[in-house]
Amino acid sequence: MPNRCDVVVLGAGLAGLVAANDLVAGGADVVVLEARSRPGGRVLQQTLADGRRVQLGGEVVGPHHLAYRQLVDELGLTLESSFTQIFGHDTHVLLDGREIVDSFGWLDKADQEIYLRCDDDFGRLASTVDPADPWSHPHARELDAISVADWLRSRGATPNVVRARRLAMLALAAESPERTSLLADLRKEATAPEPRFYDYDTWESLRVAEGSGTVIQQLALPVSSRIRYESPATHVRVTSGGCTVRTSDGEVFSSDAVVSALPVGPLRDITVEGVSDARLASLHSQRNARVSKVVYVYPDSFWERNDQNGSSYFEEGIIGGTWSQRDGILSALIPAERHGIFEGTPNSLVQAELLGEVERAFGPSTAAAEQVFINRWGVDPWTQGYITAWRPGDVMRVGPLHGTHEPPFYVCGSDQWVCGYMEGAVRTGRAAAAAALSGGWGGAEARTKWTA
């Protein structure tokens, strides 16, 4: 592989692979530097002996994830319904006992009414936010300064209503509503056709039938000769006359442009020269929620025999929630605020304790797991997270440079979209490639073109 090319892409995750494919299609000579010995980053798939494909990272998408859906279509893969179509009820493991009921049915009637009113108010407010430019909102600073939980209380939410939102957010391993910027949450939901509180039907009702890891395999294939594995970038130097990228073993690649497709944590660990202080300050102040994923493998979905759909919410413990990945396979996430407790658990106890947790939701049959996969994404040096986290004040702190470029330094990756999902990786990967191509790699095209 030559050490001189048109564009160096940092990272062979979904965003980097999408960008590399589009750049190559546009006629660019590309080298992709990848720290790991595999492509895919936060998308990771394992095939079991019986042929079932297990997703250990990114898994499901929503109908409004148009860029991802188009990509799946272009690759000749298929989308099918996910866990949201499974028959049965949600399970809530509360401090005061287990409830098998949908839609937070353990709330009393008065609380349910307040919950629905807050949901409507949230949706209406989200409709006033432009997800591509939340900074232009007339009350951007105030909306960013307040947490989702404080806003709920200001709308008359009772402790139980805030508790329900907390359970919902921890189940998807987002940060708690007490630590989430209202503006960031509004911005995320403003991408949905009918904005309201995060909703599985909107965000998670589809999956790639062949597995989300198969998307990666297909994207990596056409650019395989251009990917340099086990080559973490450590130094990037950008000038209008050309760029250089140094890897950990001292090898230097020179190019006209650099496309960074790195998550925000690993990007902080490398030295970037020649990019404005304002841009680096913006990139370096982005957060990612440090999370782990656990996948339990069973012969079949035994929970369905008890009218449980596999979706659960845990008020206490290590797991935030579970969902049914596919037949007999249960996914679970350990949210950031419980991650420290998880990391402190001795290895000899981890599996038994994780099984004990799901037993509280689905009963003693959980002990019969054939396999338990544990992926500690939050402490993986090449990920350092899961999806973006926005504390109060973060949207203004990161500012309108979020998701934009400084040619010949282009930035993409799911963290550069509203939340850090696969949709964001595809949108920003494609946008970065288009910007680099239209700017002749180092041209003046500065704004990422992803839209709501």
Ligand SMILES: Cc1cc2nc3c(=O)[nH]c(=O)nc-3n(C[C@H](O)[C@H](O)[C@H](O)COP(=O)(O)OP(=O)(O)OC[C@H]3O[C@@H](n4cnc5c(N)ncnc54)[C@H](O)[C@@H]3O)c2cc1C
């Ligand atoms: C447990 C889990 C569950 C998820 N579930 C979903 C889901 O159901 N739906 C959804 O839409 N999204 C989900 N996501 C998020 C989604 O997987 C990611 O947002 C998306 O895959 C990120 O793609 P990316 O290319 O931006 O970043 P990444 O996939 O993180 O790719 C970045 C690449 O850069 C490499 N790298 C890091 N540092 C260096 C370096 N110094 N030099 C070179 N290479 C480097 C990494 O190894 C990696 O390959 C989940 C994520 C996790 C972790």
